Amino acid sequence: MDMAEIQVIKQHLIDPEICIRCNTCEATCPVGAITHDSRNYVVDADKCNLCMACIAPCPTGSIDNWRDMPKLRAYSIEEQLTWDTLPEALSPEQLADLAPGADLQTAAPELPAASPLSGTAEEAFNSARYGATVPPWSAAHAYTNLYGAKSAQKTITATVTGNVRVTEVGREYDTHHIVLDFGTTPFPVLEGQSIGIVPPGTDAGGRPHHARQYSIASARNGERPGYNNLSLTIKRVLQDHDGNPVRGVGSNYMCDLKVGDKVEVIGPFGASFLMPNHPRSNIVMICTGTGSAPMRAMTEWRRRLRKAGKFDGGKLMLFFGARSKEELPYFGPLQNLPKDFIDINLAFSRTPGQPKRYVQDLMRERAADLAALLASPDTYFYVCGLKSMEEGVVLALREVAQQAGLHWEALAEGLKRDGRLHLETY
Numbered sequence: 075m076d077m078a079e080i081q082v083i084k085q086h087l088i089d090p091e092i093c094i095r096c097n098t099c100e101a102t103c104p105v106g107a108i109t110h111d112s113r114n115y116v117v118d119a120d121k122c123n124l125c126m127a128c129i130a131p132c133p134t135g136s137i138d139n140w141r142d143m144p145k146l147r148a149y150s151i152e153e154q155l156t157w158d159t160l161p162e163a164l165s166p167e168q169l170a171d172l173a174p175g176a177d178l179q180t181a182a183p184e185l186p187a188a189s190p191l192s193g194t195a196e197e198a199f200n201s202a203r204y205g206a207t208v209p210p211w212s213a214a215h216a217y218t219n220l221y222g223a224k225s226a227q228k229t230i231t232a233t234v235t236g237n238v239r240v241t242e243v244g245r246e247y248d249t250h251h252i253v254l255d256f257g258t259t260p261f262p263v264l265e266g267q268s269i270g271i272v273p274p275g276t277d278a279g280g281r282p283h284h285a286r287q288y289s290i291a292s293a294r295n296g297e298r299p300g301y302n303n304l305s306l307t308i309k310r311v312l313q314d315h316d317g318n319p320v321r322g323v324g325s326n327y328m329c330d331l332k333v334g335d336k337v338e339v340i341g342p343f344g345a346s347f348l349m350p351n352h353p354r355s356n357i358v359m360i361c362t363g364t365g366s367a368p369m370r371a372m373t374e375w376r377r378r379l380r381k382a383g384k385f386d387g388g389k390l391m392l393f394f395g396a397r398s399k400e401e402l403p404y405f406g407p408l409q410n411l412p413k414d415f416i417d418i419n420l421a422f423s424r425t426p427g428q429p430k431r432y433v434q435d436l437m438r439e440r441a442a443d444l445a446a447l448l449a450s451p452d453t454y455f456y457v458c459g460l461k462s463m464e465e466g467v468v469l470a471l472r473e474v475a476q477q478a479g480l481h482w483e484a485l486a487e488g489l490k491r492d493g494r495l496h497l498e499t500y
């Protein structure tokens with residue numbers, strides 16, 4: 075028998091029951107092994123080199139599934155896309171039948187020697203590989219997966235206690251600030267974490283809707299200090315990414331909620347996009363649209379610390395982009411923050427009669443300040459918003475570093491290793 079016929083591999087699979095379709099793994103995979111359709115996220119066995127880069131960032135753990143499979147019988151992408159549950163692992167007997175004579179020891183995944191940042195200059199620029207998967211050393215402990223498939227508690231029920239618009243009235247940009255209260259059930263969260271909302275009902279295939287993930291927009295001690303509540307910033311999706319009309323299931327459900335309605339929640343998720351807590355740590359926040367949610371949370375926590383006389387300095391710098399000021403969530407309240415507390419830079423790409431400006435343009439204008447912050451080990455960078463912004467922002471950081479004479483690849487290794495550059499785009 076030919077060796078290829080009996081070779082057994084560790085096949086990397088995603089559990090469709092737990093996966094919340096957040097796209098983090100696909101964005102992280104350096105070799106493009108992960109793909110998805112409207113139903114499932116799947117891993118291509120021919121491309122996956124078991125580098126493990128996707129394991130830590132996955133908020134639910136659904137990506138950490140492995141099956142010993144004869145190489146020639148590996149589950150195809152097409153097959154995985156039809157799954158509602160993971161297949162059972164093959165027993166040693168079944169495996170021996172399918173691949174007689176195979177050495178099962180060789181199936182263990184081998185970790186690569188290369189760092190996820192290594193690569194040749196000719197490779198296409200992949201911004202996702204610069205994102206940290208560890209939190210800042212001084213971040214508070216984040217509780218994750220208290221509710222959801224990985225927990226004994228499937229969901230927690232929250233009550234809507236607020237739902238207001240935070241953009242001006244416009245057809246294309248209806249964004250809501252929604253407050254959820256958890257009553258007497260503990261639901262500890264930190265700024266930068268997210269939760270999953272389970273929309274009621276079923277999808278076109280009759281399956282329960284998968285959860286939609288939303289970043290927490292409030293500080294750790296509640297949207298209202300001392301209350302067991304949190305806020306979200308949700309944009310009503312009325313167009314898909316190609317501009318075709320669509321009615322997004324989760325976002326429309328949430329934006330239409332009334333005060334008093336009940337919502338099923340899972341999470342919290344996220345253990346790395348967390349803010350530093352040590353004295354004089356600087357935070358640089360770069361966001362577009364609803365990517366402002368975690369930035370609002372971090373800013374509010376620092377504002378509360380300052381009000382209580384517990385703020386030990388440290389810069390807060392914000393780069394915030396939207397098409398126009400009418401579309402920018404929380405535009406009014408942002409203007410009221412003291413100038414000596416936060417350095418705000420706004421970019422609008424569609425203001426009539428004005429040249430288009432993106433967050434990257436503002437970052438280049440503030441290159442001198444950003445270079446000093448990049449060089450300081452006490453500065454942490456957070457990028458959140460639409461997927462399309464990520465590459466431009468990381469390229470702008472690279473440009474700023476290189477112009478200042480900093481060695482970008484060495485700096486980037488440090489940013490990643492020390493949890494100093496966090497990317498969350500969707």
Ligand SMILES: Cc1cc2nc3c(=O)[nH]c(=O)nc-3n(C[C@H](O)[C@H](O)[C@H](O)COP(=O)(O)OP(=O)(O)OC[C@H]3O[C@@H](n4cnc5c(N)ncnc54)[C@H](O)[C@@H]3O)c2cc1C
Binds near residue numbers: 320
């Ligand atoms: C880590 C993380 C944090 C997130 N935080 C937030 C947040 O704070 N606020 C927020 O509003 N959203 C956030 N999202 C996006 C959110 O989870 C949903 O994807 C979004 O609300 C669309 O869900 P839907 O059910 O309305 O649309 P679906 O019914 O899932 O999709 C309908 C169609 O719209 C397309 N589509 C999906 N999202 C968008 C979009 N944003 N713009 C244009 N087309 C889209 C889909 O490809 C699909 O074709 C976050 C996502 C992730 C992964």
Ligand code: SF4
Binds near residue numbers: 108122124125127
């Ligand atoms: S293990 Fe590495 S190669 Fe495989 S899917 Fe995850 S990130 Fe991609």
Ligand code: SF4
Binds near residue numbers: 092093094115131137
């Ligand atoms: S939940 Fe995990 S496996 Fe599912 S899309 Fe997100 S990162 Fe990937």
